[in-house]
Amino acid sequence: MQNVLALMNRISRQFIRDKRTLALLIAAPILILTLVWVVFAAKTDEPKLAVVGDSKMGMVKQFTQHDFLHLLLKQAQSKLKKQEIDAYIEIKQPLSVHLEGSDPSTNQKALKKIQDTLGQTQNQGQQALSIHYLYGNKDMKMFDSFGPVLLGLFVFFFIFLLSGVSFLRERTTGTLERLMASPIKNVEIILGYLSGFGLFAMIQSIILTCYSIYVLQMHIEGSIFYVLLTIFILSLSALTLGMLLSTFARNELQIVQFIPIVIVPQIFFSGLFKLDNLPLWGQIIGQFTPLYYASDALKDIMIRGARFSDWWGDLALLLGFSLLFIILHMVTLKSYRKA
């Protein structure tokens, strides 16, 4: 019994000494729970729909009474393209529904709402709908819309861990100190790490992307080269972030502790969940996560087959993140060498 107590006592002491672990034990779940709450407790995810047709027609009125926007055809087409609406129904013979198409679950919700509304109008009787997809098609599976996001997420996660731990080791084993006492510039250390890990990040990107597309048959509209480019640029930001944060960790455990703080929140903003209904502050946080931009670009390329001009901004921002992380890392490295 005394042994058990002694152990218990020792463990509590260690816990209390390690304030960071203690804080994390409480703070990280609170953070994640809050994010889950924000993402899922936001108003139920109603699809945004519109109706196109002569306003004198009874059917148009029916739809507008059910929260459908009344738009001109041109407006509806452009809003659909900008993802401001998820679908619109054109009142003509036959009734035609145009879906944005990139997210299968939204497609289904939109179709269901349209059919429900039609069912209530009844006076037209049962009508066949002609359904058109702006992107994707009716065979698109959930995997096709989540796939690009998951691809980005896994690459980010593993590269972050790897670069964080290896730079940490450089510090804890003293090899960083030896480097600091050698004629090598800080920027050369960072560039060396970038090229060394970059090489393997590139190999990883190529294999994962090819596997997803050729073996798992993930839906791809645009060029595979663009996918690779995006994944690679994303991995650079994971690489630089891992290195930067490693300077704030004393050991491997503390690197692992960054996962709930750095990785998990990004998942919520990565596009796995619809963000349109988030409160403004939630949407703002999303704008600060690299994964958000990577997913945006990947979805553009893989599902919508968008042109370079549509997503180059995302990649530029990702590169901006990397640059920011590198600069911050340079600043922290400065404290290791005063010469």
Add this chain to the structure above:
Amino acid sequence: MVIQLSGHHLYKKFKQQTILNDVNISLASGEIYGLLGPSGSGKTTLVKILLGLEKCDQGKVELFNQKPSISSFHHLGYMAQSDALYEELTAYENLDFFGSIQGLRKKERKQRIEEVAEIVHLKDHLSKKVLQYSGGMKRRLSLACALIHKPKLYLLDEPTVGLDPLLRQSIWDLFQKLKDDGATLIVTTHVMDEVNRCDRVGLLKDGRILATGSPIDLLKTYQVNSIEEIFLKGESD
């Protein structure tokens, strides 16, 4: 006499604790300077400040008669208390890496690796991973990494800690050889019997240099039979 490295009126505090309190030190070309002191006396901090790895609160360091700069690291061999090796790599690969960082060309590197491996008696173990090395072998490899670029000044922080007496002997023989080849060395230690192999020693205690001079002179001046007694005397003063 050429001064290779000097620190003037160095002060360092860490939080409330004074680590260095007005330390003056200078190393003349071609001498072995032993920095002697009990653990916690500030030896490592002093070495790091002299290297430029740590900043002093007050005072000035001159390396080769100028402010320490990255280019001066070409002529400097540093060995920290930790072995600072890449365990996944072989001994050869470690030496090769640190040699390249020091700017040695490929051919030169190959030749120097052979040479330093010979010096530290690791020639037969070069292709082994450091992971498989014993503590003493790691220590010697770490030293070899500091030798690879033939620096003219060595800062060695407890290079013989944890080594058996025979090995310690052979490492001190090596220091003597480096010195004979014209190098300057500062070696920290808390092992008193290593003192006699230094040309000059500085006794560091509680962040102050208690005394400095050749071991024989110190014994005479303080009228003691061993260096330990000077530390004890310092305590009673």
